[in-house]
Amino acid sequence: MRPLADPDTVRAALDDAARQRHDALTAEVAADPSRLGRTFPAAARQTGRGPLPGLDGVLLEDAVRVGLVRAAAQGLDADTLLAELRELYRYGDSDEKRAVLHALAGAPAELDGSDLLHDALRTNDTRLVAAAMGPHSDRLDDDAWRQGVLKCLFTGVPVAAVTGLATRADRELAEMVQRYRREREAAGRDVPPDVQVVLDACSASPRHSDRKGS
Numbered sequence: 383m384r385p386l387a388d389p390d391t392v393r394a395a396l397d398d399a400a401r402q403r404h405d406a407l408t409a410e411v412a413a414d415p416s417r418l419g420r421t422f423p424a425a426a427r428q429t430g431r432g433p434l435p436g437l438d439g440v441l442l443e444d445a446v447r448v449g450l451v452r453a454a455a456q457g458l459d460a461d462t463l464l465a466e467l468r469e470l471y472r473y474g475d476s477d478e479k480r481a482v483l484h485a486l487a488g489a490p491a492e493l494d495g496s497d498l499l500h501d502a503l504r505t506n507d508t509r510l511v512a513a514a515m516g517p518h519s520d521r522l523d524d525d526a527w528r529q530g531v532l533k534c535l536f537t538g539v540p541v542a543a544v545t546g547l548a549t550r551a552d553r554e555l556a557e558m559v560q561r562y563r564r565e566r567e568a569a570g571r572d573v574p575p576d577v578q579v580v581l582d583a584c585s586a587s588p589r590h591s592d593r594k595g596s
Contacts, residue, residue, distance in 0.1 A: 535559070
């Protein structure tokens with residue numbers, strides 16, 4: 383489980399008072415991982431919100447919350463940690479759900495969490511869709527991953543957020559995206575530029591010919 387941002391970068395972005403609160407929350411969770419459920423929702427209020435300087439697209443509140451999960455993970459087995467994350471996701475607001483999805487990035491194999499990705503991809507919340515198609519999307523099977531790429535096109539999430547596009551794109555995804563493009567054109571609607579980005583990735587991918595002739 384890797385940090386969303388270097389811990390020193392996170393601390394440097396905080397003023398003195400917020401830094402003290404951040405350190406106190408981290409120490410609390412490290413000493414007693416069962417406190418994660420209390421500290422996680424309060425983290426943004428205690429430390430701050432907004433873009434993290436120097437890291438494009440990374441939010442301070444996400445980085446702080448991911449740091450708390452990492453601190454708690456040191457004292458929890460994988461099953462217990464995953465149960466905690468599911469609770470945080472289930473009862474959290476959209477910001478908290480997004481942070482849970484980010485926290486799954488780089489998780490060990492036994493910490494699957496793909497059920498949370500599936501749930502996020504059923505929403506139309508672009509922040510959740512983008513987070514679900516990040517690094518942990520390698521846990522999605524090919525069908526679910528392809529549907530996730532289409533969901534990005536449907537909702538306007540930049541496909542730059544999709545992890546593995548260059549390696550997982552294949553002929554079947556290309557056919558799905560081409561159908562989507564034809565439907566948009568037939569309805570007289572604009573075709574998102576990212577449609578061509580995905581098709582180009584499919585053509586260049588070593589998997590593009592995997593299903594040829596099938």
